[in-house]
Amino acid sequence: MSTTEKSIVDKLGWLVLVLAVLFVVLIVRVGFIQSVEGEYYRKISVQRTIKTDTIFANRGNIYATGGNLLATTMSKYTVRLDMVTIENKVFEENINALSDSLSVLFKKPSSYYRNYLRTGKRRRNRYLFLARDLGYIDYARLKTFPILKLGQYRGGLITEQRNVRARPLGNLAVRTVGYSDYRGNVGVEGAYINYLKEHHGWRQKQRIAKGQWKPINDKNEKEPQDGSDVITTIDVNIQDVVHAALLEQLETFEADHGCAMVMETKTGEIRAIVNLGKYPNGNYFEKRNYAIYEAQEPGSTFKLASLLVGLEDKKVDTGDVVDTEKGVMKVYGRSIIDSHRGGYGKISLARAIEVSSNVGIAKMVMESYKSNPQQFVDGINKLGFGEKIGVPIKGEGQPFIPNPKYVKRGDPNSWNGLSLAWMAWGYGVKVTPLQLLTFYNAIANDGVMVKPRFIKELRNQGEVEKVFESEVLNDKIASEETINKLQEILKNVVIRGTGEKLYSPSFSMAGKTGTCQTEYWTGNTQYVSSFTGFFPAENPKYTCVVVVNKPNKHKGYYGATVAAPVFKAIAQKIYASSLQEKEVTLDLPKLASLESDYQEYQKENLDLKSKMPDVRGMALMDAVSVLENKGLLVDVQGGLEYVKKQSITKGVDIKRGQQVVLY
Numbered sequence: 001m002s003t004t005e006k007s008i009v010d011k012l013g014w015l016v017l018v019l020a021v022l023f024v025v026l027i028v029r030v031g032f033i034q035s036v037e038g039e040y041y042r043k044i045s046v047q048r049t050i051k052t053d054t055i056f057a058n059r060g061n062i063y064a065t066g067g068n069l070l071a072t073t074m075s076k077y078t079v080r081l082d083m084v085t086i087e088n089k090v091f092e093e094n095i096n097a098l099s100d101s102l103s104v105l106f107k108k109p110s111s112y113y114r115n116y117l118r119t120g121k122r123r124r125n126r127y128l129f130l131a132r133d134l135g136y137i138d139y140a141r142l143k144t145f146p147i148l149k150l151g152q153y154r155g156g157l158i159t160e161q162r163n164v165r166a167r168p169l170g171n172l173a174v175r176t177v178g179y180s181d182y183r184g185n186v187g188v189e190g191a192y193i194n195y196l197k198e199h200h201g202w203r204q205k206q207r208i209a210k211g212q213w214k215p216i217n218d219k220n221e222k223e224p225q226d227g228s229d230v231i232t233t234i235d236v237n238i239q240d241v242v243h244a245a246l247l248e249q250l251e252t253f254e255a256d257h258g259c260a261m262v263m264e265t266k267t268g269e270i271r272a273i274v275n276l277g278k279y280p281n282g283n284y285f286e287k288r289n290y291a292i293y294e295a296q297e298p299g300s301t302f303k304l305a306s307l308l309v310g311l312e313d314k315k316v317d318t319g320d321v322v323d324t325e326k327g328v329m330k331v332y333g334r335s336i337i338d339s340h341r342g343g344y345g346k347i348s349l350a351r352a353i354e355v356s357s358n359v360g361i362a363k364m365v366m367e368s369y370k371s372n373p374q375q376f377v378d379g380i381n382k383l384g385f386g387e388k389i390g391v392p393i394k395g396e397g398q399p400f401i402p403n404p405k406y407v408k409r410g411d412p413n414s415w416n417g418l419s420l421a422w423m424a425w426g427y428g429v430k431v432t433p434l435q436l437l438t439f440y441n442a443i444a445n446d447g448v449m450v451k452p453r454f455i456k457e458l459r460n461q462g463e464v465e466k467v468f469e470s471e472v473l474n475d476k477i478a479s480e481e482t483i484n485k486l487q488e489i490l491k492n493v494v495i496r497g498t499g500e501k502l503y504s505p506s507f508s509m510a511g512k513t514g515t516c517q518t519e520y521w522t523g524n525t526q527y528v529s530s531f532t533g534f535f536p537a538e539n540p541k542y543t544c545v546v547v548v549n550k551p552n553k554h555k556g557y558y559g560a561t562v563a564a565p566v567f568k569a570i571a572q573k574i575y576a577s578s579l580q581e582k583e584v585t586l587d588l589p590k591l592a593s594l595e596s597d598y599q600e601y602q603k604e605n606l607d608l609k610s611k612m613p614d615v616r617g618m619a620l621m622d623a624v625s626v627l628e629n630k631g632l633l634v635d636v637q638g639g640l641e642y643v644k645k646q647s648i649t650k651g652v653d654i655k656r657g658q659q660v661v662l663y
Contacts (some may be wrong), residue, residue, distance in 0.1 A: 053205050055656070056163060057198035057221060058629050060227030060319065062177055062188060064234045065269075065456060071189060073198075074166040075137040075628060081128040082156035083121045086147060090154070091121060094146035101145040105138060106131065127158065137626050140636045165189075173239055174286040176273050176393070176454070177232075187289070188454060191392040192230050195458050195465075199225040224656070226629070228460040233269035233453055238262055238574060242272040245569040247544065250276055250284055253551035253562055257284075259291040259433055260546045262574075263441050265534060268450035269468045289366060290547070295397030295430040298468050298558065299516025300356045301532050302426030303441065304486060306365055307353060310378035311482045315368035318350040318485050323648060324359040332417045336362050336425070339558070342402035353489050354497030356513060358425045373404045373420045380423075381467070383477055384449065385431055391452055400430040426516060433547045437531055440511075441543040442474070443490070444534035446549030447483045449474040491537045498560045499531070502568045504563060507575050508537035511544075513559035518550075528548045529562035535571040544570055614650035615643050615662070623662060637663050 062071040083091075099113035120128040134142065136251055139159075165181075167174065178187015201224035204216045246260045257277040263270055277287025288294075291338050296419060310316040327343025329336040338344065344357055352360030369376035386401045397527050400413065402423060408414045422428040434452055439473070442449035451471040458466040479485075490510035493499045498513040511533015519526045529548045534540035546563040556562055613630075615623035620636065622641045627634050632654060647661035648654065 016585075050216070051205055052202050052221075055201035055203060055222075055224045057200050057224035058226045059165070059198045060196040060229045061629070062196070062232060063232045064232055064236045064239075065271075066235060066237075068236045069168045070173065070232065071165055071167050072629065073163050075136055075139075075161050076164050077134040077136070078132045078160040078162075079134065079139070079142060080158040080160075081117075081120065081129040081130055081148075082126045082152075082158055083128055084124050084126050085156040085371050086121070087154070087155065090147060090150070091117075097146040098148070102130075105141060130251070133164075133236065136628070136634065137620065137636060140634075169236065171286050172236065172243070173234055173273060175275050176234070178393070185394060187393055188230060188232055190394060192455065192458075196227040196230060198227045201225070206467075213362045224631075226461075228458045228465055229648075230458055231353055231456045233264075233271060233456055234273070235271045237577065238272070239272040239575045241577075242570055243274045243276075245566045245573070246274050246276060246548075247284055248569075249548065249562065249566045250278070253548065253555050255548045255552070255562075256550035257287065257290055258546070258548040259294075260570065261291050261433065261437055261544065262439055262570065263452060263543045265441055265444045265540045265543050266450075268441070268453045269456070269470075270452055270454050289393070289395060290549075291398060291433045291545075292391065292393060293395040293397045293432065295399055295432045295435075296528060297427050297429060297518065298431050298436055298530065299426040299528065300358075301436060301440075301512050301514035301516040302354065302429060302431070303353055303361045303424070303531055304443070304490070304512055305380060305383055305385065306376075306424045307349060307360055307489075308383070308478055308482060308486060309376055310349075310368055311485065312478050313368070313375065313379060316349055316364055318348060318489065320349050320364075321346050322349055322352060322357075322360045322363050324352070324357050324363075327357075328420075329359045329360060329362055331362070331421045334418055336421065350485070350489050350492070353512070354492050354637060356498045356515075362421045362424045366421050369420060373415075376420065377401060377403055380429075384473060385429070385435065385439070389435060389438060389451060389473070391434070391454065391455060396434070397430075397432040399432065399435055402428055426514065433530075433545050437545040438473075439477075440532045440534065440545070442477050443483060443486050444510075444540040444543050445480055447480065448472060448474050449477050454560070477591075487537075490533060494533075494537075498558075499533075499564050501560060502564050504568075504572070507535070507572060509533060509535045509568070509571050510537040511538075511564075515557065515559045525553075527553065528555035529557055529559045531559050531563040531567045533567060535575065542571075542574065546570075610653055612646075612648045612650055612652045612654050612660070615646060618643050620662065627660060627662075630654065633657065633659040635659060635661045637661055 051464050058073040061069060064070055088610050095114060096119055099110040099117065102108070103110040131142070143157070149155065151157055165179065167177065176187050176193070178189040180186070180190045180193040184190065189196060191302070196594060201220050201222045203220040242262055246258055248590055249350050255278070259275045260272070261270060262272040273291055274285055275288060276284040277290070278284055279287070311318070323346045324338060324343040327338035327340060338357050338359050340355065343359065344351070347355070347357065347360060347438045349360065349364055352364070380401055385399055388396050388398060402413065402415050404415045404418045406413070406415055419428055421608045438449060438452055449472070451473050453468060454469065455468045457464055457468060487510065490512060491508070493512055494502050494509050499511060502509055511531055514530035516528045516534070517525050518528055527550065529551060530546060532545045534543040544567055548562045548565040551557050551562050613626060615626060620643055624634050643662050645663040
């Protein structure tokens with residue numbers, strides 16, 4: 001064998017040996033990957049080809065008692081553009097038309113958008129911001145614009161959708177409707193979030209091409225479940241009346257803030273609750289829920305409770321005479337003064353309430369309970385003033401009633417020599433407007449104290465899930481005789497007492513004025529003006545409280561001047577609307593069936609999640625909200641007012657994600 005051949009054989013031998021070693025190494029490596037690292041790589045493979053898609057559900061809606069939508073879930077859209085995807089020819093041919101369309105929609109010059117889009121195209125921006133938080137109608141318009149109508153792969157359209165809570169009626173009862181998010185749990189939404197909360201579904205998808213995925217299974221791995229709907233006791237018509245009346249008076253007297261509530265006497269259902277606070281710019285908005293949380297000295301409206309305790313303990317009678325002297329009473333060196341200069345002389349206790357004599361009521365309590373103040377305090381606490389009512393809405397203020405058992409020097413809450421006389425006319429105690437309303441409602445309700453109620457029922461998929469019945473806190477706060485006497489006194493307050501400016505021969509009202517000094521310790525005394533009462537005076541249907549804090553002292557601050565006119569405006573407008581309804585019903589008997597027809601429409605069209613409702617004739621915004629809550633994708637063709645035609649016939653089975661066109 002020649003040297004050359006031997007060299008070649010040696011080299012081949014080494015090559016074979018090297019290949020054999022490499023083959024062995026490869027086999028070992030493959031075995032190692034399969035046995036040791038296999039699970040890791042299988043996971044990576046799955047992650048790149050399989051994904052879990054969330055199927056979003058909707059949080060439940062919040063409704064007023066008549067079916068008006070107070071809060072719902074709506075989609076908001078953020079739009080961006082992939083400028084690389086758009087072909088140069090398409091871009092140049094359509095940039096002017098697109099800029100003009102964007103200018104009309106967003107109220108900016110066309111030149112702004114031409115420069116903006118050209119800069120994005122030149123820089124090859126693949127994520128160019130165009131708009132944020134678009135509503136569905138604007139988003140639907142945007143998708144019809146030049147270039148954008150070509151979609152994702154030719155028009156570069158990138159859409160991000162998110163669900164947000166919307167209030168179709170704006171700021172109507174916004175603090176009571178509330179929210180549940182990063183800010184906390186507030187109002188009805190916060191209190192009932194466990195019922196309203198949605199549960200998202202999911203399904204697995206497999207990648208079949210770049211950016212394209214298909215479902216692996218025929219069904220979702222987990223079906224989405226919408227939250228339950230909450231039906232509140234709020235009546236939007238009464239709410240609107242109360243809001244307008246309170247706002248007008250706050251603006252007239254330049255007050256810091258105020259609140260007003262209307263409660264249905266027999267049931268305790270809150271028909272309206274308005275809380276308005278003044279912002280630095282002078283406008284008033286629903287700032288805080290003063291009606292529920294703000295515990296403060298009530299002033300003269302508390303005198304009725306003092307008289308009730310005295311009557312029930314048989315210490316006094318309404319005909320007993322009390323000498324108000326010259327309108328000044330000294331208690332341990334401090335003066336209790338009547339607003340009427342010179343006092344009222346000798347008057348009955350009933351008259352003392354009618355004219356709101358501080359001296360008269362303070363004398364009655366001092367003479368009756370000076371030797372046993374605990375009896376008086378116990379009587380007040382039996383009326384519920386010493387405890388929270390326990391409404392589900394968070395933030396209820398803590399009431400305060402001083403107690404002779406608690407004496408501690410230096411503590412402002414300690415019992416002292418002034419406590420008994422001062423609490424008789426509403427000082428040194430603290431109650432919230434809601435707690436005061438509950439007490440007066442019990443007087444109107446013949447002694448039955450019902451718990452204020454904000455919710456009527458819960459519904460899920462259109463079916464009633466839970467009904468909230470009226471809850472009685474105290475079935476008899478006082479004897480029938482006492483209640484009848486107090487009702488008569490409250491009627492006379494309006495007829496011939498401090499509330500006589502409210503009197504109307506055509507419509508009866510009853511109630512009590514209140515005027516309380518506050519911040520007197522600062523040297524700049526402010527006032528809280530209030531009125532609490534019920535209407536009509538006979539067989540009351542509603543009870544109402546109005547509280548106005550810190551009105552401009554130079555314009556007025558007495559409860560009869562500031563708060564009582566709000567009560568009168570509310571009562572008369574509600575009364576007038578009730579008369580109108582009765583007259584229309586008598587003239588047109590068929591209208592009596594409207595409510596049942598409406599309920600039938602709700603059941604037939606809106607409550608059945610799997611059927612297509614009839615939205616023809618509805619306002620477009622309402623129709624879109626209804627259909628999106630059913631999981632449909634809504635496309636709008638034509639104008640932006642009312643629905644004339646729908647692409648899916650009423651009653652047809654529908655599926656989540658299905659598209660419907662509204663014309």
